[in-house]
Structure formats: C-alpha cells, structure tokens
Amino acid sequence: MNDKTKAGGGVSDELNPGFLTGREDRRTGLGVDALKRALLDKLVYVQARFPQVATRHDCFVALAQAVRDRLLQRWVQTARTYRDRGSRTVCYMSAEFLIGPQLGNNLINLGIYDTTRQAMKELGLDLEVLLDQEQEPGLGNGGLGRLAACYLDSLATLEIPAIGYGIRYEFGIFTQAIRDGWQVELTDKWLRAGSPWLIHRPNIAFEIKLGGHTEHHYEALGNRRLRVQWVPGKLVRGTAWDMPVLGFGVNTPNRLRLWSAEAPESFDFAAFNAGNYFQAVDAQICSETITKVLYPNDETEAGQQLRLEQQYFFVSCSLQDMIRLQLQREQNLDHFDEKFVVQLNDTHPSIAVAELMRLLVDEYGMEWDQAWSITRRTFAYTNHTLLPEALEKWRLDLFRRVLPRHYEIICEINERFLDEVRIHFPFDHDRLRRMSLIDEDGARYVRMAHLAVVGSFAVNGVAALHSELLKSDVLRDFHEMWPEKFSNKTNGVTPRRFVLLANPAMSGLIDEVIGKGWVTDMPRLRELERHADDAAFRAEWRRVKASNKLRLMREIGRSTVVDIDPETMFDVQVKRIHEYKRQHLNLLHIVSLYKRLKDDPNLDVAPRTVIFGGKAAPGYAMAKLMIRLITAVADLIGRDPAMRGKLQVVFYPNYNVKNAHAIFPAADLSEQISLAGKEASGTGNMKFQMNGALTIGTLDGANVEIREQVGEENFFLFGMDVPQVKELRRTGYRPRAWYEANPHLREVIDLIAGGFFTRGDRDIFRPLVDNLLNHDEYMLLADFQSYIDCQERVSTSYLDSERWTRMSILNVARSGFFSSDRAIREYCEQIWKVQPVRIELSELTGEDLVFRRAIAQAD
Numbered sequence: 001m002n003d004k005t006k007a008g009g010g011v012s013d014e015l016n017p018g019f020l021t022g023r024e025d026r027r028t029g030l031g032v033d034a035l036k037r038a039l040l041d042k043l044v045y046v047q048a049r050f051p052q053v054a055t056r057h058d059c060f061v062a063l064a065q066a067v068r069d070r071l072l073q074r075w076v077q078t079a080r081t082y083r084d085r086g087s088r089t090v091c092y093m094s095a096e097f098l099i100g101p102q103l104g105n106n107l108i109n110l111g112i113y114d115t116t117r118q119a120m121k122e123l124g125l126d127l128e129v130l131l132d133q134e135q136e137p138g139l140g141n142g143g144l145g146r147l148a149a150c151y152l153d154s155l156a157t158l159e160i161p162a163i164g165y166g167i168r169y170e171f172g173i174f175t176q177a178i179r180d181g182w183q184v185e186l187t188d189k190w191l192r193a194g195s196p197w198l199i200h201r202p203n204i205a206f207e208i209k210l211g212g213h214t215e216h217h218y219e220a221l222g223n224r225r226l227r228v229q230w231v232p233g234k235l236v237r238g239t240a241w242d243m244p245v246l247g248f249g250v251n252t253p254n255r256l257r258l259w260s261a262e263a264p265e266s267f268d269f270a271a272f273n274a275g276n277y278f279q280a281v282d283a284q285i286c287s288e289t290i291t292k293v294l295y296p297n298d299e300t301e302a303g304q305q306l307r308l309e310q311q312y313f314f315v316s317c318s319l320q321d322m323i324r325l326q327l328q329r330e331q332n333l334d335h336f337d338e339k340f341v342v343q344l345n346d347t348h349p350s351i352a353v354a355e356l357m358r359l360l361v362d363e364y365g366m367e368w369d370q371a372w373s374i375t376r377r378t379f380a381y382t383n384h385t386l387l388p389e390a391l392e393k394w395r396l397d398l399f400r401r402v403l404p405r406h407y408e409i410i411c412e413i414n415e416r417f418l419d420e421v422r423i424h425f426p427f428d429h430d431r432l433r434r435m436s437l438i439d440e441d442g443a444r445y446v447r448m449a450h451l452a453v454v455g456s457f458a459v460n461g462v463a464a465l466h467s468e469l470l471k472s473d474v475l476r477d478f479h480e481m482w483p484e485k486f487s488n489k490t491n492g493v494t495p496r497r498f499v500l501l502a503n504p505a506m507s508g509l510i511d512e513v514i515g516k517g518w519v520t521d522m523p524r525l526r527e528l529e530r531h532a533d534d535a536a537f538r539a540e541w542r543r544v545k546a547s548n549k550l551r552l553m554r555e556i557g558r559s560t561v562v563d564i565d566p567e568t569m570f571d572v573q574v575k576r577i578h579e580y581k582r583q584h585l586n587l588l589h590i591v592s593l594y595k596r597l598k599d600d601p602n603l604d605v606a607p608r609t610v611i612f613g614g615k616a617a618p619g620y621a622m623a624k625l626m627i628r629l630i631t632a633v634a635d636l637i638g639r640d641p642a643m644r645g646k647l648q649v650v651f652y653p654n655y656n657v658k659n660a661h662a663i664f665p666a667a668d669l670s671e672q673i674s675l676a677g678k679e680a681s682g683t684g685n686m687k688f689q690m691n692g693a694l695t696i697g698t699l700d701g702a703n704v705e706i707r708e709q710v711g712e713e714n715f716f717l718f719g720m721d722v723p724q725v726k727e728l729r730r731t732g733y734r735p736r737a738w739y740e741a742n743p744h745l746r747e748v749i750d751l752i753a754g755g756f757f758t759r760g761d762r763d764i765f766r767p768l769v770d771n772l773l774n775h776d777e778y779m780l781l782a783d784f785q786s787y788i789d790c791q792e793r794v795s796t797s798y799l800d801s802e803r804w805t806r807m808s809i810l811n812v813a814r815s816g817f818f819s820s821d822r823a824i825r826e827y828c829e830q831i832w833k834v835q836p837v838r839i840e841l842s843e844l845t846g847e848d849l850v851f852r853r854a855i856a857q858a859d
C-alpha cells in the first residue's frame, strides 16, 4: 500500500467547506454533513493538508481525529459525573492491552459506521480503505492482553466507572515475517506516525525510584516510630497517555491510561555542571528504555531486570495516580479501598501489593496494620496459567538490587503471613516451606503468585476447569487456608469487535431474523435456534460464510503468494505458537491425510485448506521450529499437483487483532487442541464459535464449557481428559512405545524425520522429532489416533453441508455465555461490588465556565 497515493478522485469541487449548510456542530454532530465537514476541518486545520494532495493515511488521521472529538465530548461529561458522584472505580491493571485498531470499533460503538461510510463516499473516499490505514497497537502478546481489551469494552458498555492502567510501549510485539520458511522478527514502530487516539498528559507525572538502599531511623518526636527512608540509585519520571474507550450505544468512554518513562529532568545537572554532557544525556536515554519494548512471553532469560523495572514502574505510577485522585476527594486515605478496587491481570502487576504498603506506610505515615487491611481489601487477582514454568518469580538478589525497600516489605508480609499459616496448620513445616513468599530451595526467589494471593481478597481462574485445577493443584495450600477467596470467572470476548465489526454479513443476517438487541444481550442469540431448521435461512447462512471466505482469501493473497481455494473447508489454528497448544499435532494430522490421499487418490474426504497463524517468542527455538515445519509441509503439499482441490496448507504471517477480523468469520473449523490441563481458558475458541465455526477440541480450558453450551452433538471432542493425563503420567508415559505400536503414526513421523519435507535434510527437524519420541511433554503421540479419528468425523460431517450448516447456526445461537459482558457482570457483582453510572449527554453551558475555582484547585 502506497501512502503517497492520492486518497480518491472527484473530490475537488465538493470540498469547498462553504457548501455545507448542515446545522450540526462539526465537533460533535453525528450526521453525514457534520462528519464530512469534520474531516475537512481536521485535514486543513490540524494537519495543514488540502484534499488534492492528501494521502490515504492523512484522511485516516483526519477521520480518527474527527471521531476522537465525539469521544472527548462524552469523556469530559463522564469524568465530571464520576467526580461529582465520587463513584467507586475499578482499576484494571495489566502489563498488556491488545486493543487492536480503534477507528472501526469507535464507529461501531458510536453507532455511526454506516453514516460514516456514506459521508466518506460523498467525499469520494472508501471507508474500508481508510480503516486499513490504521496500525495495530501491538501492546500485548496474545490472549491475556486481548482479554484486558475486551474487558475495557464491556466495562464501558455496562457503564461501570473504570480505568485501565498499563504501559505505553514504544515498540509493541514484533511484526512477524516469514523468510525461507523461518520466522523473522521486525520491530513494530506503531508510534512512528503517532497515534491519533493517545492524549498526552505531561502534567500527570510521578517520580519512580529504583535501586539504591534503605535507611532506618526513629522519628525524633512523638512515639519514636521507626521510619524507613528509601534512598534510590536512580529516578525515573512517568507521564500519562490516555486513550478513550467508548462503550457501545452509551455515553461512557472510560480511560485507558498508559505510562511512559522519561528522565526526571531533561539533564542530570550535576553531571552537566561537571562538564559531562554525554553522561547526562545517557542517563536520560537510560530512563526512557523502561517503556521501550514489550517483552514477548516465554522469553525466560532476556531482560529480567528491565522487565521487573517495567512492572514496578507502571504499578507505582498507577497507585500514585489513584492516591492523587483519592486525596482530591477526601482528606486522607482511610477509605481508599471503598473508592477503588484493583484487579491484577496475572502476576505482572502484583508488586502493587508491596508498593501500596510502601506508599501508605512510608510516604503517608499510616500504621502497618491499617495499611495492610486497606491493601488486602483493595486487590483481587486473576491467575492465567497452569504451566509451572510460567508462574512468575524473581531471583532474590536481582529483586533486592532493584527494589530494596520492597524486599523488606515482602519479608515483613511473609513473616506475618507464615504466622497465620502456623495457627491454621500447626506443626506442618513442609506447608510453610511450600507457601512462603520466598522460595528457599536452591537459588532463592520471590514468588509473585503467592504475593498476589496473600495480598488480595479474591482470587479467580478464567474457566471452570482452570479454577478447579487452581484449587486442587497450583494453589492448593492457599485454597485450604482461604477457600472463600477463590472463585471462577470464565473469560469472555466482546461481540462488538468480534462479531459486529468483524462479521457485518452475518450480523446483518442475524438482525433480519431476531433484531439488533443481541449485541448487548448475547443470550438472545438463542432465538436463532428455531431458524436452524429453515432451509432458506441455512442457504443464506452458507452464502454469508462463503463471502467471508472470499474476503479472507483476498487478505491472505496480500501477504503470501499462495492462492487459497474458497470452495474447501477452512480448518484454522491461530494462536501463539507453543508446544502446549500443539500446532504440531495438527501437522501430524495433515501429514497423515496427505499420506492417505497419496495412497488412495479416490479417498472420499472433505477438501481442506488448513490455515495457521501465530507468533513464536523470539527466544523459543522449538516454537520457531514448529513454524518451519508448517511452512515445509505447506510447501511440499503446495507443489504436489495431486493435492489441488483436496488439501492445502498456509501459514498466514503476523497474526494480530487486525488480521483476526478477517479470520474468525471465514473459519469452518476451529482447532483447540491443547493437552487437557494446560490451557487456562482460551478466548480464540469463543471468537470462532461466535462466528459459526465448529470446534475440534480437547476437554481443556473453556472448551469444556463451549461443549456444554452447544451440546456434545455439535462439538468434535477427542483426546484424554485431565484424569487420564494424570493417570498416564503417573504410570509412566513412554512416547516411543506409542510410536512403535501404531503403524500409521510411525509412517507419519518417519516422513518428517526422513527429510521428506526438507529435500532429504534429516537434521532440521531432529530436535522436534527426538523430543516427541523421547519426552513428548504434551503427549501428542498418546492423543494422535483419537485426533485422526475425530478429524475423520469432521470430514464426514462437512460433506453433509445441510447438517454442518445447522450445527454452525446452533454454535452461534449458543455462544451468548461467552460475551465479555457476562464475565464483567460477574466480576462487578461478585468481586468488585460496583454499580453502573449513567452518563447523560449535555452541551457545555455558561454555567460550566467556572474556571477560577477549578484552576485554583488544580494548581
């Protein structure tokens, strides 16, 4: 796409702003004329461009700025209402917010998508082309970051006062390209041209201390209380960048506040005076590195210290911000936990427990016991993983070096906590060792999940099965001590982005038969059930799916050389590449199918296009090798003319939210094939279901609940369940025995190991094959035959297209439970105890112009 290309022809005469006579305000109006006028206004008066030379990107920015005005009008009203009411506020703290492109979603939520398309058309512009100009803000790795973004959408839609707190990474998750079949990582420069949605608040700034040491001394006067002073080794300044997040069909834009690091002063004056200009500039650059880059997950070694600094940095800024807001409303912090509740999205922000203690005790002079009781009533913690290696911990020496005062505070919390444990469970030394916030076995570590559990009043998992496994395995000791703290909150996704915006064709068809109310009341999709038996409706349903497949075909054609066949079943696996997610099990099926099609060209199976997408962490060699295996198999099958119209494999590079919009609506089959007990929930599975794909999956994460909702006859189940996995592990799993016992499995593995896909090179995939035969941590070989048999059932069902369509309709009709609105309602009622606050839209009036008092307050 060429930025220099002119946006569209035939615009010159009409662009004389004088011709517009509409009465609507060009800052706030939602009609066609007001929007046209606003775009021209932004182009000329904000970007200093005129239409004849404007690029597509210029027009995108102008439209985004016009839309932003409409958000800000509502935002100001919202901020004022919350302040006047002193509303209890949810603070969703997350190191990641994978928000995706904003323009389309904002148009949908403002209810002006079609009007805007019309306005653009009248200006000679194509809305879809402008939408495509927006860069993906890659501020997250995958599911966890996307969940935070879906939750912000639902919080605003449900009119809950909320702030999302996170980090403004200058470089988000890397852009993935494929070179010679391998993943290569390119830097993501999403801020190169700035973001029209981010508003800098340079005066909302806080100082963050790092490193140094602590000094303990008694106060000279009064009760001679012990005061601790943290003398930092360096200071960093955090400033706020705000993004409005508008709810659907309401006037509530909540705030996503992202912190950016800079040097506290532009120069270190001591160094400057000593004549060392470069050292001074260096210090500034150093400070800025804290928010430079998002770390890919699964990257265990890289940048440990910087990552800890990142986490502490954004958590401290956020808590200081909340304290500032509280002190604007009240004299002291005694009621802090009544005005704020903080949800910790995984352990990344869990240092907040120690930081709030430090702020209350050291900075605001509160007694420990009162501070601890406020802290414990403020935080709630969501766990996101069952993989033991993913439970965050910091080496004690590193932790102490970066956060010396927090080390002391954590020791104090730990001592008091272990006393509690001793009272609950006397004489159980082993339990104390297991539960301690400090791991003392070998190299010593701070266990962040333990800190989060001890410092929170509520702990939840993200799917029913996951929450059960937390209680029985991962956090068992804690559950035995505080059973009432634990609950389940099954994840959800927003239907505004993932159905209405991503799948307009299906949404339109649904609207026709059940009306529009489902968008904010997803259980109403059940009304679709009775249309599943209507042959005419089924034909329409297939027409919609076919058009979505054509759209994806065109999208994939833009970034790869392969042409995919829209007549085939689209069998899709998109998610981060990870051994536990088992993309290589999918490959074993593909190779099996290929072998059978070669052996019997008349084999009666459904023609398939298997589509993969997903990034591998740059330091995760096995995941990168899995991508190489996908591209190798795709290549060979692509070169075999006998496979034409029968089997095709593509790797669609750079899976992100923007691409996802085209993927989910086009999918026939959703691959959710992790080993049971490894995937906490998954949310991709829900997005597929809402778009009419059928799931082939294990009893893992939210798959279990998806199957319950849709009925077992509308779900393709295979593989071991959690008790079977545990039993197999207990009795000793020997993958090689499974290989030897199954001739077909042996054929498949031998093709890969023998260099069939790599022109005879037997070395490339050796680590992968050896791993499967000797370790197979995720038990692919044990689930292989069950998966192959299940894919056979999928194929048979697909060939009966009336039956398949019926199942597809029923999957959508029964997807209501997985709306993030349902999830957020549960959090609000059971954990956060917050109420909606309705925002009424009114124009600013003379009475609002009482600056003097306001200015006096702000100063």
Ligand SMILES: *Cc1c(COP(=O)(O)O)cnc(C)c1O
Pocket: 141, 142, 143, 144, 146, 574, 575, 576, 655, 656, 657, 660, 681, 682, 683, 684, 685, 687
């Ligand atoms: C939903 C989503 C994910 C999570 O996918 P899972 O299949 O649940 O792992 C990851 N990345 C993007 C871009 C998503 O939209």
